[in-house]
Amino acid sequence: MITPAQRYERFLTELKAAGVRLTEQRKVIVKVLAEARDHPNADELYHRAYVLDGSVSLSTVYRTLRLLEDHGAIQRHDFDAGRARFENADSDHHDHLIDIDTGQVIEFRSERIEKLQAEIAAELGFDIVRHKLELYGRRRG
């Protein structure tokens, strides 16, 4: 199991190797991302980073998010339209189940669904580059 600290180091190493300048602000934002156990949006990330370092601005959060996304370090989601959410991309691929009553996001993975998707795309003459599978449900009770 990878720890937040390990993930943080891994992020920095990766960025450095890519020739990215390691500014104080980027380090803080990356740290916040590495420690996130949820799927925060830009504003939430900004607030968490600001607490650690008041020199972080929202603009830089947005710029850093794009940078990290371009480097494949994080993943962007659009669960609810109008507000992107982010998560580390180092873990295995998974899909999401969103509790429509609480907004809670549950991660899951199904080999069978992955395989079926590839089959369907192949039948239509396509190769899948990425996909989005979100289940919106209500807890049984």
Add this chain to the structure above:
Amino acid sequence: MITPAQRYERFLTELKAAGVRLTEQRKVIVKVLAEARDHPNADELYHRAYVLDGSVSLSTVYRTLRLLEDHGAIQRHDFDAGRARFENADSDHHDHLIDIDTGQVIEFRSERIEKLQAEIAAELGFDIVRHKLELYGRRRG
């Protein structure tokens, strides 16, 4: 196979039955939607409607889209973040495969995937209310 004209009449009947006022603008917008074979966004719908009736405004397009969505007559999609697209909701449920090179949207349906999704949700203790499955792919060549 339902024709655009039939779909148009069905829309009007449905709205009238719901006590919705049938204004000239709404009729034009509904007509454009009934005839759409693609998944147009608000702006595209506005332009198509404007050609038929210059008294249609973008505001009314947005207001009508929300009205129709609330009545379950159309479906909203957020394929690419930032721009919602719409389609008639009268056809059977289907998912979408988006060609990342051309933006073309292909519809498909897989019973097996639908069933798997329900199974997965059940395992996690949820009932699915709705879901979103979008495959983003590239044509084989």
Add this chain to the structure above:
DNA sequence: TTGACAGATGCAAGTAATTCGCAATAGCAT
């Protein structure tokens, strides 16, 4: 058919999320 009125419309202004221009600042290689 007409008249009244609640609900719908266009316009322009307002939001919310995100991006951008620019002058000041700070990594990092030397």
Add this chain to the structure above:
DNA sequence: ATGCTATTGCGAATTACTTGCATCTGTCAA
């Protein structure tokens, strides 16, 4: 330490959509 260039914060701009308000128009009762 120094210089070059990328990066930053700020506020303004952009995009997609929503809303306030005065005016207009379906609809229904007479």
